[in-house]
Structures are given as structure tokens and as C-alpha cells.
Amino acid sequence: MTAAVAGTVLRVRDLDVYYGAIAAVRDVNLEVRDGEIVCLLGPNGAGKSTVLNAILGDVLTRRGAIEFRRDGEWLALQNYPAYARARFGIVSISAQENVLPRFTVQENLDVGAYLRTDKAAVRDDMDRQFARFPMLKERRKQFAGTLSGGQQKILGIARAMMGRPRLLVLDEPSLGLSAAAMDAVFGAILRLNREDGIEILIVEQNVKKAIEIAERAYVMRIGGVEFEARCETLSDDPRIETAYFGGAVGA
Numbered sequence: 001m002t003a004a005v006a007g008t009v010l011r012v013r014d015l016d017v018y019y020g021a022i023a024a025v026r027d028v029n030l031e032v033r034d035g036e037i038v039c040l041l042g043p044n045g046a047g048k049s050t051v052l053n054a055i056l057g058d059v060l061t062r063r064g065a066i067e068f069r070r071d072g073e074w075l076a077l078q079n080y081p082a083y084a085r086a087r088f089g090i091v092s093i094s095a096q097e098n099v100l101p102r103f104t105v106q107e108n109l110d111v112g113a114y115l116r117t118d119k120a121a122v123r124d125d126m127d128r129q130f131a132r133f134p135m136l137k138e139r140r141k142q143f144a145g146t147l148s149g150g151q152q153k154i155l156g157i158a159r160a161m162m163g164r165p166r167l168l169v170l171d172e173p174s175l176g177l178s179a180a181a182m183d184a185v186f187g188a189i190l191r192l193n194r195e196d197g198i199e200i201l202i203v204e205q206n207v208k209k210a211i212e213i214a215e216r217a218y219v220m221r222i223g224g225v226e227f228e229a230r231c232e233t234l235s236d237d238p239r240i241e242t243a244y245f246g247g248a249v250g251a
Contacts (some may be wrong), residue, residue, distance in 0.1 A: 101145025112162030150181025
């Protein structure tokens with residue numbers, strides 16, 4: 001471990017991931033800084049989920065470093081299994097199957113705190129999530145599988161917060177949602193960042209929604225990061241269209 005650099009929470013350096021002999025992503029570099037929402041954008045097949053899975057420990061890396069700042073020190077995440085990364089405070093919300101459908105809303109929140117032993121604080125955190133999302137309190141005894149898609153995404157976010165994450169990683173939070181539900185979900189994500197100071201990395205294909213709430217974006221083409229930019233500059237940036245329709249990096 002090396003001394004931490006103030007201002008950065010997660011850094012990915014020169015990352016290569018292969019599936020067999022095929023390179024899924026190469027030379028990926030990105031970072032998440034204190035207090036930020038960062039989005040990773042790009043077309044289907046660009047490698048966004050591969051980068052996410054490498055950070056979470058769900059795929060092996062061939063080259064590069066994935067480092068996470070914890071208690072003033074850098075941890076080389078590539079040396080730890082996925083379950084250890086969760087214990088370090090890296091909590092993910094998947095694009096699909098982000099709740100336990102046959103558990104009630106309250107039971108889902110209980111599951112989110114399964115690593116914790118501070119029972120009184122867990123009860124306080126559950127009350128806080130119910131205060132933040134009154135819809136969940138109203139449905140606390142309802143099976144999660146009977147909720148709408150947007151409500152399930154909100155429950156997934158609340159369940160993740162029960163683990164007191166240090167970094168929240170979201171995979172395609174817009175997937176399958178109506179416009180109204182999408183607004184509610186992205187509004188909830190922004191509130192978590194502003195109210196709790198949680199750093200958030202969003203892997204997303206919906207450019208418009210992601211750049212509305214994120215500070216910075218890394219835009220991928222097939223197999224790598226094409227460029228990084230402040231989100232307020234991206235709405236009229238022609239490089240977005242090139243990244244989505246212009247082929248592989250280096251082509």
C-alpha cells in the first residue's frame with residue numbers, strides 16, 4: 001500500500017481485461033474524486049460493464065491497477081476477491097435483479113445491513129431510509145417483487161445505503177424505466193451524493209440523464225476510454241456522436 005493522494009477515492013490505471021484471447025478493454029484510466037458523481041458512458045459493447053465488473057472483482061484483470069482509498073491508505077483491489085471489496089465499502093446496484101423479490105421491503109433493507117453488528121445504528125439507518133423514501137415506508141410489508149420498476153430501483157438504492165457504503169457503483173440505473181421513474185431514480189442518486197457525501201460511479205448508456213447529475217464523464221468507444229470531460233460541456237460535444245457511432249478506439 002502507498003500513501004493516499006488527497007482528493008481521489010478510486011483510481012483505475014492502465015487496465016486490460018481479456019475474455020480468453022479477446023481483449024474486452026485495454027488501457028482504461030479513470031478516477032473518482034472526493035464528493036463526485038462520475039459517469040462512464042458509451043454504446044453497447046464498449047466495455048462499460050467490463051470496467052465495472054473489474055472494479056467489483058467479478059472479472060479478472062490481465063494488466064493494470066485498481067486502487068481504493070480507505071482510512072488514508074490505498075488498497076490494490078485487484079489483489080482482493082469481490083466479497084472483500086464489499087467489506088471495504090464498495091457497494092454496487094445491478095441493472096437488473098437489484099432487489100430480493102420474495103422478501104418484503106423491510107427484509108430487503110435488513111439484508112443490506114447484513115455485514116453490520118451495530119443493531120441500534122441499523123435501526124436508525126432504516127428509519128432514515130424510510131424518512132428519505134416515504135414510499136418504502138408505506139410498503140414496508142409488501143413483497144419487493146410486487147413493486148414497480150422505479151420503486152424497485154429506489155429500494156435497491158436504499159438497501160445499498162443500509163451498508164453505509166464509501167463508494168456506490170450503479171450499473172445502468174435508467175434501464176427499463178419510464179421517464180417519470182427515471183427522474184425519480186436519478187433525483188434519489190443526486191440526493192445521496194449531496195446529503196450523505198457518497199461518491200458515486202454510474203455506468204450508463206443514457207447520456208442525457210447521466211450528465212444531468214454527474215460532475216465528470218469518461219466516454220468509451222469499443223474497447224477503451226475515448227475521452228474525459230466535465231459534464232456541463234458534453235451536451236453539444238461532437239465527440240459524443242463519434243464515440244457512439246464512430247467505431248473502435250484507434251480505428
